[in-house]
Amino acid sequence: MFASLPSAFAILGDYTADYASFPESASTFAADIDWLYWAITWVCIFFFIPIAGSLFYFTYKYHKPKGAKAESNVAHNTPIELAWSIGPSFFLVGMFVLGAKSYLDHRTVPDGANELGVQAFKWGWTVDYGGGTFHPELHIYVGEPTKLSMRSSDVIHSLYVPAFRAKKDIVPGRYNYMWFKPTVASEMVSEDELADALKETQDLGESWSYDKWQFTPDGYRFFDLYCTEYCGKNHSEMQTVVVVHKTLDDLNAWIKKYSQRDPSQDTPAQYGEKLYARRGCSGCHSVDGSKRVGPSFKESYGNQRPLASGSTDTADENYIRESILYPKAKVVAGYQPVMPSYKGQLSEDDIYSLVEYLKSISDHTPTSKTTEPSAESDTPE
Ligand code: HEC
Ligand SMILES: [Cu+2]
Incomplete structure (x- = not known):
């Protein structure tokens, strides 16, 4: 009966491993969010097992043979009623307080955060680095609180960086903002690896595949950034990457590279x-x-x-x-x-x-x- 299960999982292929665990933790939010997530999950499991267990147990215990006449047997027990009303409410209030605290942390941008403009559109992202430099990749540097000031040119989108545990809707006609502080810098691949990938891409005459290489055309490893608000036909392709630089100098060098055409490089x-x-x-x-x-x-x-x-x-x-x-x-x-x-x-x-x-x-x-x-x-x- 379960013989078909392994093949069902085989369809998911490499992805099952990803779904079974959380994405890497790479911001100051991650530890809190994960802790709260698991705390709520365990509270649910803790209550679910005895509730579902007694449901089955009582169904069995009080069942009557077929044809027996149904009779009413209603009793009342005040201490039990109070216990199962007041007891769980402590857990619910606890979840609310911790959830609200976490929400406020996400809403309260620290002073002096580095601010970047992000434009979401069907179907892509443009990050404004100031001075006329724009790029679809989000580049920031480690340990620096970063604020994103976001706008949409069409419909509602939502910016989500799983590794940062940070997500926010982007609504047309207004600015929305979010912030995070990355704690893990992106590694760089070796020059050879990068050169091979660039050459293969050029030989195939294709555009750069982030999925295939898992690093950017500049050789940086990255974190995924998705749209998580269904926004139309190509919503699933509305993805880009976040690169966390080790130093501000490295970040500035990257921005400079994209700030204008280098005539020695490109016609x-x-x-x-x-x-x-x-x-x-x-x-x-x-x-x-x-x-x-x-x-x-x-x-x-x-x-x-x-x-x-x-x-x-x-x-x-x-x-x-x-x-x-x-x-x-x-x-x-x-x-x-x-x-x-x-x-x-x-x-x-x-x-x-x-x-x-x-x-x-x-x-x-x-x-x-x-x-x-x-x-x-x-x-x-
Ligand atoms: C959100 C989708 C979208 C994006 C992004 C976009 N365009 Fe367009 N573009 C259109 C549509 C739709 C038309 C046809 C309607 C019109 O003329 O406005 C068009 C028309 C054009 C035309 C006229 C084409 C023709 O054959 O007559 C040019 C040129 C053009 N776009 C250039 C660009 C350039 C350059 C960019 C990037 C800097 C760009 N577009 C980004 C949707 C887009
Ligand atoms: Cu979208």
Whole structure:
């Protein structure tokens, strides 16, 4: 009868081990939360066993043969009634007090916490490091209380870092915040391991797989960060990583690396490809021609774009720039106007890089660029 059980677990594969234990503890919240969780679980088990046990015992003890006449036998015992009402209420009040204390700890951000902006959108994350540097990965450093000031550009999301035991909803139309203090720094993999992974990824022509490698393209091990509020079709892919640096210097060096294009490393088109991944465009735009929330970039640059207004426009440099800064100005027919504006978030250099990238992957090059000048000067503010 239970022969099928092992195969049922085999489907879960590697995951059973993860589910059987808690994720690693990597913040100051973890010990308290785990203790409270187990305390409540044990209290429940402690009461469940005698209650369920006496249920079965009395069912057996007082059962009558089939056909016996049912009779009422109601008795009252005040001491027992009082004992089982007052006794458990101590446990319930205890759970409330400890739960409330833990909640307040999560709500009370310590003075001087390092503050980062986080934007959640369908389906990804953007962390604002200040000075025009944005990245989907969350980078912080060990021992430093970090406050996240969070906003959503569409629906309700929820940010959850299991290893930190920290979670908070992000509601559109308002800022929500959370904080944590990481206690465990992320290790780095060896240069060789990183070089092999980067090479293999490039050879396959794929984007970086965090799941497969379990470290970032910069070689850092990480903690998982998920969305835990069902937010639509690709909710399950709304994940990113948290890297806890050993020192502030190391963190700053990482931020600097992403703060602008390094001309010795990347051509504008190559940098544009990085921005495509980093700034969340990839969540809505494919590069292989498949339709996601938005049109594929394969057919953008240089093509005639049918607009929802009924007219058409050629997707030249200005059209693309406008689409990034003022997405609602010209909405492509057949799509919802859901793209967030990147005004103030991407520099002109960034936009130039993105345009170059779109050019490089387009299936079409315009034969003649005859867009009338008037079309270029009517950029709405
Ligand atoms: C939340 C989903 C979403 C994100 C994120 C997003 N876009 Fe879009 N984008 C859309 C949708 C939907 C359209 C089509 C409707 C419209 O024109 O506004 C679109 C249209 C465009 C167009 C016009 C395409 C064409 O073929 O006519 C360009 C260019 C564009 N996006 C660039 C970008 C860039 C660059 C980024 C990242 C910096 C980005 N988008 C991020 C959803 C998104
Ligand atoms: Cu979400």
